[in-house]
Amino acid sequence: MISLMMNQAIFENDIRFLVMAFFPGEKIVLGYEDRFDYCIDIIMTTDKLSISINDGGRNAKTLTLNGVINRNTVKRLTYDLLSEYTKKQLPWGTLTGIRPTKLIMNLLDKGFEEEYIYQYFKSEYYISDAKYRLCAQVAENERKVLQSLDLNNSYSLYIGIPFCPTICAYCSFSSYPLNVWEHRVDDYLDALFKEIDAVSKRQSGKSLLTVYIGGGTPTSLSANQMHRLLEKLQQCFPLESALEITVEAGRPDSITKDKLEVIKQHGIHRISINPQTMNQKTLDIIGRKHTPSQVESAFALARETGFTNINMDMIVGLPGEASEDIKDTLTAIKKLNPESLTVHSLALKRAAILNQPKSAYRETKPEEVGFMIDMTNQAAKTMQMNPYYLYRQKKIAGNLENIGYAKAGHEGIYNILIMEEKQTIIAVGAGGTTKIVIPGKNGNRRIENVKSVKDYIERINEMILRKQNVFLKE
Numbered sequence: 001m002i003s004l005m006m007n008q009a010i011f012e013n014d015i016r017f018l019v020m021a022f023f024p025g026e027k028i029v030l031g032y033e034d035r036f037d038y039c040i041d042i043i044m045t046t047d048k049l050s051i052s053i054n055d056g057g058r059n060a061k062t063l064t065l066n067g068v069i070n071r072n073t074v075k076r077l078t079y080d081l082l083s084e085y086t087k088k089q090l091p092w093g094t095l096t097g098i099r100p101t102k103l104i105m106n107l108l109d110k111g112f113e114e115e116y117i118y119q120y121f122k123s124e125y126y127i128s129d130a131k132y133r134l135c136a137q138v139a140e141n142e143r144k145v146l147q148s149l150d151l152n153n154s155y156s157l158y159i160g161i162p163f164c165p166t167i168c169a170y171c172s173f174s175s176y177p178l179n180v181w182e183h184r185v186d187d188y189l190d191a192l193f194k195e196i197d198a199v200s201k202r203q204s205g206k207s208l209l210t211v212y213i214g215g216g217t218p219t220s221l222s223a224n225q226m227h228r229l230l231e232k233l234q235q236c237f238p239l240e241s242a243l244e245i246t247v248e249a250g251r252p253d254s255i256t257k258d259k260l261e262v263i264k265q266h267g268i269h270r271i272s273i274n275p276q277t278m279n280q281k282t283l284d285i286i287g288r289k290h291t292p293s294q295v296e297s298a299f300a301l302a303r304e305t306g307f308t309n310i311n312m313d314m315i316v317g318l319p320g321e322a323s324e325d326i327k328d329t330l331t332a333i334k335k336l337n338p339e340s341l342t343v344h345s346l347a348l349k350r351a352a353i354l355n356q357p358k359s360a361y362r363e364t365k366p367e368e369v370g371f372m373i374d375m376t377n378q379a380a381k382t383m384q385m386n387p388y389y390l391y392r393q394k395k396i397a398g399n400l401e402n403i404g405y406a407k408a409g410h411e412g413i414y415n416i417l418i419m420e421e422k423q424t425i426i427a428v429g430a431g432g433t434t435k436i437v438i439p440g441k442n443g444n445r446r447i448e449n450v451k452s453v454k455d456y457i458e459r460i461n462e463m464i465l466r467k468q469n470v471f472l473k474e
Contacts, residue, residue, distance in 0.1 A: 002028045003036040008044045011074050015042065017096040018075060021399040022082040024366055042078070044069055051081050061085050072124060079126060090399055091370065093126030098392045099419055104139040131401075134377075134387060138403070141388040142416050149243075149413075151423040152439045154207035156414060157199075157237065159192070159229070160429025161213065162453055163220040165254050166289050176453055178220045188430070188453055189225060191460040193232050195428045198464040200236035202471055208237050209423065210244040210414040217250040223258040230266035239267065244413045246270040250313075252298035253290035260305040270412070273299050273338075274313035278329040282318050292332065299336045309410055312338045316372045317346035317364045317397030326372045330379040340406035341385060342415075343376045345369060347393040347402075369398030380405035389415045426467075430456035434467065445470055 002019060006012060009030070016028055019040065026037070036056070043050045049069050054060035063081045065073060075094040083089055092100070107117045114136070121127045127135070163178045163185060178185075211233070221229065233239060247263050249255050249271045263271065275295040277283060283290065302310055312333055316326060333341060346364075364372075380387070385405035389412070392401050404415055417423050421444060427434045434447040447470050449463050450456050456463065 001033060001036045002026050003033045003039040004028055004030050005032060005039065005041040011071055014071065014075050014096050015078055017394060018078050018082065018094065020395065021090050022086050022088055044074065049074060049077055051077050053081060053085055076126065091128045091131045092399060093128065095125050095127060100135050100392065101139045101142060101390055102420060104136055105143065105420065108139065108143065135390065138387045138390045141386055141411065142420060145411055145413060145416055146420065146422060149209065154209040155203060155424045155426060156210040156417055157208060158425055158427040158432060159213045160215060160427065160432045161218040161221060162216040162430045164215065164217045165220060165251055166287055181453060184453060184457065185221065185225060187457050189228060191457045192429055194460050195464055196232060196236050199426055199428055199467065208242050210417065211239065211242055212246045212414040214248040217254050218247055219249045219254040219259050223262050226259055227262045230262065234266065244269050246272065246412065246414060248272050250274050251290065252294045255298040255301065257301055260302055264305050264307065270309040270311065271302060271307055272311040272313060273302060275329065276313060276315045277318055277321065277325065278332040279321060279325045282321055282325065285319050296336065310338045311340040311342060311412065313342045313344065315344045315346050316376060317369045319363060321364060323368065323372055323375065326375050330376065334379060334383055339410040340404060340412060341380055342404045344402045345373065345397040345400040347396040364397065366398040369400060373400050389419050391419050436470065
């Protein structure tokens with residue numbers, strides 16, 4: 001346990017993130033505890049900062065700084081202290097935000113030269129050369145895509161389908177097992193259609209740029225239910241003019257020929273088939289009720305149905321996996337040859353089943369995860385894919401990142417938009433979060449739907465009213 005003492009808690013979240021990165025798995029308690037493994041004491045005034053760490057009297061260290069005290073100076077001194085104490089360095093340095101590419105994009109948009117931006121990131125955030133190069137490459141590729149789009153006069157649409165065949169042990173999304181909720185799926189679609197009607201009226205005449213149908217697992221719907229959904233979207237929105245429409249097929253055990261044919265017949269441009277791993281033992285541990293051969297069969301079926309833009313997801317840092325398991329997964333993915341690959345570093349939220357007692361499996365060490373991430377980067381290069389979007393999460397394995405790779409011309413436009421927050425994205429469905437971007441203004445307006453399927457169905461009029469109230473203030 002780590003006791004975190006702060007005379008001012010204004011930068012508490014940033015400090016917690018750094019402490020977690022240096023001491024993965026340790027519980028952090030704000031305030032003094034009688035029993036602790038480490039105690040970190042941070043005292044801030046307007047012109048002085050003092051940070052100390054001790055481990056019960058065996059070792060102690062203190063660093064002080066005189067001068068202007070702000071968020072970044074506190075983070076850097078905390079980093080200096082913890083790095084010196086643990087003899088560790090973090091590849092992302094002091095960066096704690098989930099969208100590091102936004103920092104580079106903002107500086108580029110202001111006209112700063114690349115060399116200045118590099119030196120700024122090194123001195124201000126202590127970022128490693130490797131992660132800076134990755135971040136800069138992603139920012140460059142994002143800019144190429146974004147510069148060709150009319151973001152101020154268009155919007156994107158997210159449709160949430162919160163049902164899954166089973167709930168994966170690492171998942172903390174708003175997902176519901178289909179065998180329990182099957183009798184409410186049509187009721188959910190009825191409520192969803194009411195929200196779709198309301199949004200389509202509000203957006204009538206506006207340009208729709210991208211559509212993303214996610215979840216959950218949208219292909220948990222039957223072929224008839226999928227047809228109902230896609231037909232409703234075609235009736236309400238100008239789908240024919242959208243640059244990209246994605247269906248997150250996700251779980252291979254939910255994919256059938258009739259569902260794929262329905263999706264294709266409705267003009268869907270892009271789907272995602274997500275193995276996460278091609279190791280059967282790991283699939284059993286994380287609760288995915290499918291086999292590696294089902295992944296291969298689902299992918300082949302999608303190709304036979306005519307899909308030419310397929311993404312695949314994998315997760316690095318899954319329980320018990322070693323570099324050989326990652327190598328096997330990458331070999332299988334390379335053989336299938338998708339157009340894009342999304343690599344996630346495992347991030348366990350409190351709600352995830354894998355956060356329960358972990359005696360049944362071996363956790364992957366942070367340095368192992370870093371090596372595995374390097375393996376995926378090299379594999380993407382051999383598949384002629386470039387990194388095009390990137391984000392980070394709290395409690396992410398190895399304090400690393402999630403990154404999307406794509407062959408030229410197959411970048412997921414919606415993925416870039418959701419990360420860079422440069423366009424309004426309207427979300428419908430349980431757990432959806434709408435973000436309204438106002439040109440020329442910093443920040444965005446958020447409108448959140450309830451996560452519970454039951455509440456969403458029963459309170460659908462309230463969900464519609466929430467959007468209307470915010471839209472009226474534009």
